Amino acid sequence: MPEPKKLFIKTYGCQMNVYDSERMAEALGAEGYVTTELQEEADMVLLNTCHIREKASEKLYSDLGRLRSLKAGKPDLKIGVAGCVAQAEGEEILRRMPLVDLVVGPQSYHRLPAMAKAAARGEKTVDTEFPAEDKFDHLPDRPMAKARPTAFLTVQEGCDKFCAFCVVPYTRGAEVSRPAERILTEARKLVEKGVREITLLGQNVNGYHGDDGWTLARLVRALAKIDGLDRIRYTTSHPNDMGDDLIAAHGEQPKLMPYLHLPVQSGSDRILKAMNRKHTAEAYLRLIERIRLARPDMMMSGDFIVGFPGETDADFAATMDLIRAVNYGMAYSFKYSARPGTPAAERTPVAADVADARLQELQALILDQQRAAQQAMVGREVSVLYEKPGRLAGQMGGKSDYLHAVHVMDRTAQVGEIARVRITASAPNSLTGERV
Ligand code: SAH
Ligand code: SF4
Ligand code: F3S
Numbered sequence: 001m002p003e004p005k006k007l008f009i010k011t012y013g014c015q016m017n018v019y020d021s022e023r024m025a026e027a028l029g030a031e032g033y034v035t036t037e038l039q040e041e042a043d044m045v046l047l048n049t050c051h052i053r054e055k056a057s058e059k060l061y062s063d064l065g066r067l068r069s070l071k072a073g074k075p076d077l078k079i080g081v082a083g084c085v086a087q088a089e090g091e092e093i094l095r096r097m098p099l100v101d102l103v104v105g106p107q108s109y110h111r112l113p114a115m116a117k118a119a120a121r122g123e124k125t126v127d128t129e130f131p132a133e134d135k136f137d138h139l140p141d142r143p144m145a146k147a148r149p150t151a152f153l154t155v156q157e158g159c160d161k162f163c164a165f166c167v168v169p170y171t172r173g174a175e176v177s178r179p180a181e182r183i184l185t186e187a188r189k190l191v192e193k194g195v196r197e198i199t200l201l202g203q204n205v206n207g208y209h210g211d212d213g214w215t216l217a218r219l220v221r222a223l224a225k226i227d228g229l230d231r232i233r234y235t236t237s238h239p240n241d242m243g244d245d246l247i248a249a250h251g252e253q254p255k256l257m258p259y260l261h262l263p264v265q266s267g268s269d270r271i272l273k274a275m276n277r278k279h280t281a282e283a284y285l286r287l288i289e290r291i292r293l294a295r296p297d298m299m300m301s302g303d304f305i306v307g308f309p310g311e312t313d314a315d316f317a318a319t320m321d322l323i324r325a326v327n328y329g330m331a332y333s334f335k336y337s338a339r340p341g342t343p344a345a346e347r348t349p350v351a352a353d354v355a356d357a358r359l360q361e362l363q364a365l366i367l368d369q370q371r372a373a374q375q376a377m378v379g380r381e382v383s384v385l386y387e388k389p390g391r392l393a394g395q396m397g398g399k400s401d402y403l404h405a406v407h408v409m410d411r412t413a414q415v416g417e418i419a420r421v422r423i424t425a426s427a428p429n430s431l432t433g434e435r436v
Contacts, residue, residue: 002032004032004033004034005032005033005034005043005044006033006034006035006036006041006042006043006044007025007028007033007034007035007036007042007043007044007046008035008036008037008038008039008041008042008044008045008046009021009024009025009035009045009046009047009048010039010045010046010047010048010063011048012047012048012049012050012056012059012060012083013048013049013050013051013052013056013083013084014050014052014236015152015199015201015235016106016152016154016157016172016201016202016203017048017049017050017083017084018152019152019153019154019201020048020082020083020106020109020154021046021048021082022144022152023109023139024046024048024082024109024112026139026140026142026143026144027109027110027112027113027139027140028044028046028112028113028116029140029143030113030140030143031113031116031117033116039070040070042077043076043077043078044077044078044079044080044116044119045067045070045077045078045079045080046079046080046081046082047060047063047064047079047080047081047082047083048082048083049081049082049083049084049085049086050083050084050085051083051084051085051087051088051167051171051339052084052166052167052168052337052339053334053337053339054337054338054339055337057084057085057088060081060085060093061096061097064079064081064097064099064100067079067099068099071099078101078102078116078119078120079099079100079101079102080100080101080102080103080104080112080115080116080119081093081100081102081103081104082103082104082105082106082109082112083105083106084106084167084168084171084172086103086104086105086106086128087105087106087107087128087170087171087172088167088170088171088340088341089103090103090105090126090128091103091126094124094126100124101119101124101125102115102116102118102119102124102125102126102127103125103126103127103128104126104127104128105127105128105129105130105171106157106171106172107129107130107131107135107157107172107173108127108128108129108130108131108135109135110135110136110137110138110139111127111138115127130173130174134178136178136182141189142186142189142190142193144190144193147193147194148194148195148387148415148416149194149195149196149197149385149386149387149415149416150195150196150197150198150199150385150387150399151190151195151197151198151199152198152199152201153183153186153187153190153198153199153200153201154178154200154201154202155177155178155183155200155201155202155205155208155216155219155234156175156176156177156178156201156202156203156204156205156207156208157172157173157175157176157178157202157203158172158173158174158175158176158203159172159174159175159203159204160174160175161204161238161276161278162276162343163265163275163276163277164274164275164276164342164343164344165275165305165308165336165337165339165342165344166339166342167339167341167342168203170341170342172203175203175204175207177202177208177209177210177214178210179210179211180210180211180212180214180218180219180222183200183210183219184219184222184223184226187223187226187229188226191226191227191228191229194416195229196228196229196230196231196385196416196418197229197230197231197232197233197257197385198223198229198231198232198233199232199233199234199235200216200219200220200223200232200233200234200235201234201235202234202236203236204236204237204238204241205234205235205236205237206234206237206238206241206242206243206246207238207241215243215245215246216234216243216246217243217245217246217248217249218245220232220234220246220249220253220255220256221249221253223255224253224255224256229255230255230385230418231255231257231385231401231418232253232255232256232257233256233257233259233403235261236261236263236303237260237261237262237263238263239262239263239264239277239279239283239284239287240278240279242262242287242291247290247291247294248294250291250294250295250298251294251295257401257402257403258295258297258298258299258401258402259298259299259301259329259401259402259403260291260298260299260300260301261301261302261303262284262287262288262291262300262301262302263302263303263304264277264281264284264302264303264304264322265277265303265304265305265308266281266304266305266308266311266315266318266319266322267281267318267319267320267321267322267323268281268311268314268315268316268318268319269281269282269318270310270315271308271310271311271315271319274308274309274310274344275305275308275344276343281318281322284322285322285325285326288300288326297402299329299330299373299402299403300326300327300328300329301328301329301330301331301332301403302326302328302331302332303331303332303333303334304319304323304331304332304333304334304362304366305333305334305335305336306319306333306334306335306336306355306358306359306362307335307336307349307350307352307354307355307358307359308336308344308350309336309344309347309348309349309350310347310348310350311336311350311358316358316362319362320361320362320365323362323365323366323369324365327369327373328366328369328370328373329369329370329373329402329403330370330373330403331366331369331370333359333362333363333366334359335355335356335359336349336350336355371426371428373402374404374426374431375426377400377402377404377423377426377431378423378424378425378426378431379422379423380422380423381420381421381422381423381436382400382401382402382404382406382420382421382423382433383400383401383418383419383420383421384396384398384399384400384406384408384418384419384421384433385398385399385416385417385418386398386408386410386413386414386415386416386417386418386419387399387415388415389415390407390408392407392409394409394410394411395407395408395409395410396408396409396410396413396415396419400421400423400431404430404431405429405430405431406421406423406430406431406432406433407430407431407432407433408421408432408433408434408435409434410435413435419435420435420436421433421434421435421436422434422435422436
């Protein structure tokens with residue numbers, strides 16, 4: 001038997017990249033690769049990249065620079081670039097970085113095994129097509145090397161919304177939903193392997209529309225019938241695709257967790273319009289009211305961009321007002337980054353120091369809300385899915401229904417168990433609790 005080849009994957013960007021990395025590892029697993037956590041011992045290094053902001057995409061080139069010495073000492077090492085920078089820059093990556101052996105976009109990675117074979121023959125390949133065939137039909141059926149209690153499952157990919165700042169419609173392509181039957185089969189397979197919580201993924205996951213009128217709400221209801229699957233989450237949602245049936249599902253499906261990531265980006269209607277978001281701040285607030293009517297304890301999460309071209313102090317103040325009105329349990333915020341090829345990149349930017357100051361102010365407010373939401377958990381009973389042993393002996397770490405990290409002293413506990421836990425204390429980034 002030949003020694004298995006070792007594969008090291010570094011994943012940047014969103015959860016969909018995390019999912020894709022797993023599936024790429026499985027595809028290469030069929031070619032005799034086993035994954036390693038140690039880059040130094042790898043026979044192939046695969047960088048699964050993100051193009052969303054300039055900083056994210058520049059990381060690829062600094063990492064490739066660092067790989068030069070590794071490859072110099074190990075000429076047989078193969079280096080691959082996957083993900084959204086691969087899609088956006090294609091051949092350009094080979095020109096700029098001759099040490100790269102293969103470049104593969106997010107819609108063509110089922111061709112990785114063939115590309116790895118070509119690399120072994122010393123050939124360089126680039127595949128950034130949006131092939132007519134469905135990549136999922138050509139990937140191994142979730143062999144999953146490691147058992148674990150949580151998993152991602154991509155149900156929808158791509159985006160047709162073309163927000164003026166965003167590269168996703170270009171890097172991931174048009175919005176496509178996977179057939180419901182395939183998703184249910186994959187979910188059952190994951191549950192057989194010990195998964196108890198599935199997070200459905202899509203760039204606009206709540207816009208999911210499968211064949212025969214399947215909606216995300218119907219998918220959630222079908223998934224909820226799978227024995228052994230105890231928790232369902234989904235991300236990321238767009239406010240305009242939040243249908244009544246999905247809101248209703250939050251009121252009636254106990255397996256659907258009370259945490260919703262619903263990015264709004266800005267609280268100013270003028271900026272929302274310039275962003276091509278196609279909704280107002282008021283419509284977003286009304287939507288959240290309806291969601292909280294169905295599920296009063298819903299923990300809201302969001303994304304914000306500050307310093308979008310044309311953003312004035314008044315626009316920023318409107319964003320701060322919206323944040324106060326919603327009261328987020330968690331939120332991600334970014335300084336606007338001009339992305340080549342997007343409409344907003346042509347516009348006059350906000351001064352960097354102004355954008356920096358706004359970002360700081362916004363993040364301070366979000367942090368206050370986050371801490372308050374955590375503090376409000378103290379004394380409450382939540383369910384915690386144990387994901388891994390904690391740092392202390394006899395301690396378990398997991399997530400509550402509300403997605404808070406919780407540490408529990410529980411000596412007899414097993415990973416994958418869901419325990420009732422009373423929260424006793426709130427630390428900056430996690431909660432502590434005891435089993436009841
Ligand atoms: N599909 C999701 C988000 C995709 S990208 C949605 O529609 O909301 C994740 C987040 O990155 C976005 O919500 C946005 O806040 C941020 N983002 C996207 N493009 C950006 C850019 N050019 N500059 C700064 N932040 C950006
Ligand atoms: Fe990007 Fe907008 Fe599509 Fe989200 S909805 S992926 S922000 S274009
Ligand atoms: Fe980044 Fe592509 Fe995800 S640009 S955020 S890895 S869809």
